[in-house]
Amino acid sequence: MEETLTIGAFAKACRLSPKALRLYDELDLLRPARVDPDTGYRYYAAGQLERARLVAWLRRLGMPLAEIRHVCALGPAAAAREIRAHWARVEAETAVRRDLAAFLVDHLTEESRGDLTMNATTLELRYCAHSDRGRVRPANQDTAYAGGRLLAVADGFGPAGAPASSAAVEALRFLDTPEIPAGGVLNLLEDAVQGAARAVRDVADGTDGVGTTLTALLWTGSRLAMVHLGDSRAYLLRDGNLFRITHDHTVVQSMLDEGRLTPEEATCHPQRSLLLKALTGKETTTTPDLRLHDAQAGDRYLLCSDGLSAVVPDDTIERLLTGAPAPDEAVHTLITAANEAGGPDNISCVVADVVEPAP
Template sequence: MADDEEREVLMELLTIGAFARASRLSPKALRLYDELELLRPARVDPDTGYRYYAVEQLGQARLVAWLRRLGMPLAEIRAVCALDPAGAAREIRAYWARVEAETAVRRDLAAFLVDQLTDQSRRDHTIMLELRYSAHSDRGLVRPANQDSVYAGRRLLVVADGFGPAGAPASSAAVEALRYLDEAEELPADGVLSLLEDAVRSAGQAVCDVAEGTNKVGTTLTALLWTGARLALAHVGDSRAYLLRDGELSRMTQDHRVEPRSLLLLKALAGGMDPVPDVRLQEVREGDRYLLCSDGLTEVVPDARIREALGASAVPGEAVEALITAANEAGGPDNVSCVVADVMETTA
């Protein structure tokens, strides 16, 4: 009788081969996912070790297959499969936002390397260029205090937007940790991205000291470092960098947010976090205008208005004033900070 019942159970199950075909996962993959406790079979024959799967497991198996096609690591797939549909959707959305941001950084670096190797970015190096810049941070009209910090010097431009009960000290500590780069007489032609990335790590440690280990205190950080021929960018968080060239405005950074309108950050300099910053090299042209800003500007002023303000102002200081005014005229709900820098021929 017991054997009859067992045969009936087996008839309701799928063999590993049939389940593999139905789920579009190979038997080898199914065996691996069993070992990793990611997709356990419904039954394993105690004598032969042969695996059997229930039809009800096809949904999870197909989800695993789709997530693998997305390139999601197995550890993250395990976490997603343990969630309800709404939670799984949020995690997948957040994962793909990270993939897109990282892909954008690699795409920019690849384009730069192609230009360098094919000499498509050749320009007249006899022209000496320098930065003309202006920076200002404003409390806005609603917040009781200003937690932003800015810095602009002959080599270094920085915006940091602090958050949490010690957000102002956190953003200030991050900026101060980078200021030594502005004092360097000369920067290496090669390795400037590594230099800037190391500086951001130092800034992260400085923020950790302020945060005392809690991730409820931290800051964004967006910085441009002038080498004399190029700009090196480092970026963590949802502050932004823009380029205005020949009247066209383009964003140089991707917001590290869980969702486009979310206040939750995927990356920030905060206690207990060690994020890898987005870094890239930017070829410059005489006449380029660069903007670094906190989200107090971009949350209330659309890109079209930003482009208009940048294009209409003759000097960086006027542009900074126009942008902060635009943010406050839109309600000024947050601190707003702007750094504007022009690439110009050296006059001395």
């Protein structure tokens, strides 16, 4: 007969408290080998120690109990994959919070110096925006906008996708003003996204499957504050090198982050357009990515819908952006490239150059 341990001895051996063991018994996560019918006292088999230690380690990792139950039911190789995927999700969520913390630090530091104002402009934007139906879709559900302070792209979806993307961008138009109102850029962006969410819900009017992505940059005179939801993208071309400054909120991107897919597999995955975050017609709280980017004279920014990024590789985007002398030429060259690649989706591009102000 296999050796049994009292709950106290078992708790000490596996580094779980007796209280935790009683909870895991009730949740059917770690049942005792035997329960005394008279006293109700729990006894555990020595062979259960390995599972108990795994539960303890996973709890220290911060894994939810439901997920631990799933992992414990798997073989070693599959369990290892699930733990790797869990930690990738934790790191992705931590990265979003880290970006927001950095944003807040920068914002409050500059507010304390009193120099975060729109009218202290030292650089300017030269910009162009255009949206194209593409060669396959019967209508254009994208919206692209560029002004002296605001750059935005929204990619609508569902029966009212076009009105949804238009409403989201229109809700941000109040930002395109020479001065930041009282409250600062962070509060402005938060209010703007909430307003865009309400506008999309009004357009959807209860219809399922209606929504839009939203990627926007707000110019402060020396910096660009970014808000991002979905799989539209923002890129920075600096010193001839292209950097993607947004992270796709898609199922496929999360699988890439978790190591479940290779980049090659992701390009042809059937769910590559399935969004994890967007502005939709539902009354839900969606947290956007917020970042603040220092700008330099000579920088070129690109905002685009996935009608461009899904069919034109980043190295081609870099080459075309580098070769176009002005934003309007860059926009039309990129849209032409997407159409020549089949134009399977609507294509929206905003290109903005950071330049010294004219004398």
